[in-house]
Amino acid sequence: MHLYHFVPDNMQGTILYPLNEMRAVLPGLYAHQAKKYEGREEVQATVIPGLGTWGDVIHLSPIHPKKVIAAMQACGAPADFGWRAFQIDASTLDQSNMVLMATLKNKAGYHKYFLPFTEENYRQNCDVSEITKQHYREAAANGEQPLTYAGAPHALYKGSIDTKDLLIIS
16 A cells, blocks of 8 residues: 655655644745645644644545546646655554545535545545546636645545655656
8 A cells, every 4th residue: 555745846854744743843844835725724724533633644645646647637637747756655654643534525515534544445545536536627627727636535644754765756
């Protein structure tokens, strides 16, 4: 089971930190990373059961980046950006500090739900969701760059990750 995290353009050192921890350790980098939530500050209040809030965890993708790029292209969304991603073997992480987050759409809107991180739940959440594809189509129709992982399943990890020996794929 592999998880992925885009290599930050301005990464400092070899450690990935949750956003809230980054605030104390790398304040300049924190300020840069926090900008992606401007206009979406309510996301930061999302409670991750047993792990804290949105900023207390590292956001990883159970979806191979090539699947994400292919889905964006198939939906007509711009996907010709250069990317590199760390490939992380999930078995090297403390799975008691990790959950999977998925999104459902119902009459009331979008609803996030959380699952234990297990092999079965991983396998059921390692593809681009229809909600994400719809976001890509809408962004393409409006001439906008979509949020890469909007509505996509996430693996949320409470802890830091040393990247020095990780494979980088592109």
